[in-house]
Amino acid sequence: MKTKATTTERDRPAADAPEPRASEAAGADSRVLEARNVVISYSGNPAVKDVSLSIPRNRITALIGPSGCGKSTLLRAFNRMNDFIPSLTMTGQILYHGQDIYAHAVDPVEVRHNIGMVFQRPNPFPKSIADNIAWAPSLYGKLENRQALVEQALRKAALWDEVKDKLNDSGLALSGGQQQRLCIARALAMNPEVILLDEPCSALDPVATSRIEELLLELSERYTIVIVTHNMQQASRVSDITAFLYQGELIEMGPTERLFTRPKKKRTEAYITGKFG
Numbered sequence: 001m002k003t004k005a006t007t008t009e010r011d012r013p014a015a016d017a018p019e020p021r022a023s024e025a026a027g028a029d030s031r032v033l034e035a036r037n038v039v040i041s042y043s044g045n046p047a048v049k050d051v052s053l054s055i056p057r058n059r060i061t062a063l064i065g066p067s068g069c070g071k072s073t074l075l076r077a078f079n080r081m082n083d084f085i086p087s088l089t090m091t092g093q094i095l096y097h098g099q100d101i102y103a104h105a106v107d108p109v110e111v112r113h114n115i116g117m118v119f120q121r122p123n124p125f126p127k128s129i130a131d132n133i134a135w136a137p138s139l140y141g142k143l144e145n146r147q148a149l150v151e152q153a154l155r156k157a158a159l160w161d162e163v164k165d166k167l168n169d170s171g172l173a174l175s176g177g178q179q180q181r182l183c184i185a186r187a188l189a190m191n192p193e194v195i196l197l198d199e200p201c202s203a204l205d206p207v208a209t210s211r212i213e214e215l216l217l218e219l220s221e222r223y224t225i226v227i228v229t230h231n232m233q234q235a236s237r238v239s240d241i242t243a244f245l246y247q248g249e250l251i252e253m254g255p256t257e258r259l260f261t262r263p264k265k266k267r268t269e270a271y272i273t274g275k276f277g
C-alpha cells in the first residue's frame with residue numbers, strides 16, 4: 001500500500017504470491033531477527049504466548065493489535081530492553097542473524113547498538129541538539145569526527161535543515177515532531193542495523209506524523225525497521241509486512257496489503273474492520 005516511488009521500486013512481497021507460514025515470512029537469507037517460541041510473562045502471567053516470527057532485512061514490519069495484546073513487550077524483547085523489568089521472565093529465543101541475543105556471552109549493550117529503539121514519547125536528553133547525537137558514540141568510543149557524525153545523523157533523520165543553525169540549543173526546545181526526529185537521529189548515530197519504534201507518532205499531530213512516516217520509508221532503504229502502531233492506517237501506509245497480535249498470540253502475519261484486504265483469520269478481519277480493539 002506504500003505510495004512512495006522510492007520504495008515501490010524495491011522488491012516487495014507480491015500480494016498474490018503464495019504466502020509462506022508466518023514464521024517463514026522472510027526468506028532465510030533476509031532474516032535479520034527471528035523470534036522462536038517466545039513466551040514472556042510478568043510475575044508469571046503470560047503477555048506474549050509462544051510467538052514465532054521473522055523480521056526481514058530492509059523492510060518495515062508493523063506490529064498491530066488491541067491495547068494490552070503484548071506489542072510493546074514483544075518489541076522490547078528484540079533488543080533486550082525487557083532486561084530492565086524485574087518481574088519479567090522469558091522463554092524461547094530471539095535470534096539476531098542466527099545468534100541468540102540472550103546467550104550468556106552476549107553483551108546487551110552491544111545488542112542495543114545494533115538494534116536501536118525509539119519510544120512513544122520523544123525523550124531527548126536535557127542536552128544540546130549536537131550533544132544528543134554525539135553523547136552515546138562518544139561514551140562508547142565510536143566518535144571519530146563529531147561534526148560530521150552530528151550532521152550525518154541529523155540529515156538521515158531529515159532534521160538537519162531545521163536545526164543546523166542552532167545545534168547548541170537544547171534538544172528539549174524543539175517541537176514534539178522535531179524531538180522525535182532527534183531521537184531517531186540519536187539512534188542512527190550509533191550506526192544500528194535495526195530500528196525498533198514503539199508508537200513513535202502517537203504523541204504527534206498529523207503533519208509531524210506524516211514527516212516521520214516519510215522518514216521511515218526513506219530509512220527502510222538502508223535499515224530494518226519494526227514499528228508498533230495502534231493506527232491501522234499508519235501500518236498500511238508505511239509497512240511491508242504486518243503482524244497482528246491478539247491477547248499475546250500471533251494471529252496472522254503477512255504482506256501488509258494482503259493482510260488488510262484479504263485477512264486469513266476471522267479475528268484479523270474483525271480487528272481491521274473495527275469490530276473490536
Ligand SMILES: Nc1ncnc2c1ncn2[C@@H]1O[C@H](COP(=O)(O)OP(=O)(O)OP(=O)(O)O)[C@@H](O)[C@H]1O
Nearest residue numbers: 042047066067068069070071072073074085087230
Ligand atoms: N511492567 C509491567 N508489569 C506488569 N505487567 C505488564 C507490564 N508491562 C506490560 N504488562 C502487561 O502485559 C500485557 C501486554 O502489555 P504491552 O504493554 O506489551 O501491550 P501493548 O500491546 O503494547 O499495549 P498498548 O497498545 O496499550 O501499548 C498487558 O496485560 C499489560 O498489562
Ligand SMILES: [Mg+2]
Nearest residue numbers: 071072073228
Ligand atoms: Mg504498547
